Amino acid sequence: MKKIKSEIPIFFSTDDNYIPCLSVAIHSLEANSSDENNYRIIILHTGMSILGKAEVKRMETDNVRISFQNISHITSKMSKELALRLRDYYSETIYYRMFIPSMFPEYEKAIYLDADIVLQDDVANLYNLDLGDNLIAGVTDQVINAVPEFRTYSKVGLGIEPKKYFNSGVLVMNLREMRKAKIEEKFLYRLLNYNLDTAAPDQDYLNTLCKGRVYYLPETWNKMPDYGEKCDINDIHLIHYNMFRKPWHYSDVPYQESFWKYAKETKYYEKLKKVLEEYPEEAKKQDLLGGDKLIEYTKQIVKAEFKFADIDDDLYEDDLDIMETYKETDETI
Numbered sequence: 001m002k003k004i005k006s007e008i009p010i011f012f013s014t015d016d017n018y019i020p021c022l023s024v025a026i027h028s029l030e031a032n033s034s035d036e037n038n039y040r041i042i043i044l045h046t047g048m049s050i051l052g053k054a055e056v057k058r059m060e061t062d063n064v065r066i067s068f069q070n071i072s073h074i075t076s077k078m079s080k081e082l083a084l085r086l087r088d089y090y091s092e093t094i095y096y097r098m099f100i101p102s103m104f105p106e107y108e109k110a111i112y113l114d115a116d117i118v119l120q121d122d123v124a125n126l127y128n129l130d131l132g133d134n135l136i137a138g139v140t141d142q143v144i145n146a147v148p149e150f151r152t153y154s155k156v157g158l159g160i161e162p163k164k165y166f167n168s169g170v171l172v173m174n175l176r177e178m179r180k181a182k183i184e185e186k187f188l189y190r191l192l193n194y195n196l197d198t199a200a201p202d203q204d205y206l207n208t209l210c211k212g213r214v215y216y217l218p219e220t221w222n223k224m225p226d227y228g229e230k231c232d233i234n235d236i237h238l239i240h241y242n243m244f245r246k247p248w249h250y251s252d253v254p255y256q257e258s259f260w261k262y263a264k265e266t267k268y269y270e271k272l273k274k275v276l277e278e279y280p281e282e283a284k285k286q287d288l289l290g291g292d293k294l295i296e297y298t299k300q301i302v303k304a305e306f307k308f309a310d311i312d313d314d315l316y317e318d319d320l321d322i323m324e325t326y327k328e329t330d331e332t333i
Contacts, residue, residue: 005038005063008127009110013044013096016052020268020275021248022115023059028262029119030064037124039064042104044096046072055267071099095202097168098187101178108176114169116246118258121237126221131174135181136206137215138166142228143243153199153298159309160207166214168203169240170222183209196308199298208308225254233258244287248272249279 010029014022026041033039043056045068053068060066097112104110111127131137144150144165151162158165178184187205190196198204219228223236226245239255241247247256248263263269301307 007038007040008124009040009107011042011100011110011112012115014115016049018115019052020272023266023268024263025115025117026059027266029123030061032119032122034122041066043068044071101175101184110173110175112171112173116241118239118262126172129172131215133177134215135174135177135210135213137172137217139217139219139222141165141167142224146227149295149298153302156302157307158208165207167222168206169242197301244290248275
């Protein structure tokens with residue numbers, strides 16, 4: 001009797017501008033996939049072009065299928081609120097992962113990956129973890145722990161011990177438990193009623209909403225090149241080129257050889273090389289300033305009269321049903 005392959009859902013969020021990098025991420029996933037599994041990649045977006053979707057769709061293999069989910073019907077109702085606190089290189093795409101639990105009730109668990117990653121291992125090994133009743137699995141954010149001001153921000157601004165603050169670019173999401181805990185409704189309530197200043201918008205929401213119910217993964221499942229412990233590249237499962245320094249912008253990024261290894265096997269290799277060669281000096285200066293600006297920004301948030309650490313979820317428990325209705329209607333609050 002033929003064994004039925006399990007389906008592993010993997011979510012990305014992107015727009016047309018990020019397709020070259022997304023393609024490298026998808027190719028690395030495929031290169032490390034197993035014939036024993038079926039992988040379903042779902043791209044969350046709010047208006048990818050037909051051409052852009054066709055380019056990504058061409059990357060399908062026998063056991064890796066790619067589909068697209070437009071979530072404009074949700075995000076259009078709160079576009080001003082979603083954009084209000086965005087800065088630097090952030091776009092509204094960072095929030096898309098918040099809507100996965102309700103939009104995909106057929107799944108009890110899923111993987112979420114940022115597009116600026118490269119896999120060096122089968123993502124099934126991440127998906128097959130037993131999360132118990134934890135809401136999410138992730139890796140402690142090494143950027144937060146590397147900077148004293150960020151550690152203070154995590155502890156004082158968010159009410160989370162820095163070593164418990166996880167990076168949201170690589171997640172195993174326990175969708176069943178997230179639905180039961182009404183994580184999405186709580187996010188919407190906080191966004192529409194408070195919309196507080198944040199250092200890392202979606203990441204701060206997830207950390208505060210999932211506090212105490214997080215399965216912490218080894219750093220090698222979300223290795224940030226410039227932060228944390230130095231690792232042998234062969235011991236790393238997943239590299240996450242986060243923050244400002246990307247291998248397609250800088251030629252001295254640690255572990256960049258893995259990115260270019262997979263990039264070379266995509267149609268975007270020459271384009272990405274050209275981006276690297278032509279990345280302007282002024283942009284590099286702005287990247288350097290970006291870190292300093294973020295430090296100053298967190299210092300101001302910590303001084304605020306009301307911040308994430310002060311929110312009491314119990315106070316608005318009765319209002320969460322309203323948020324659920326809000327998602328399902330065309331009415332605005």
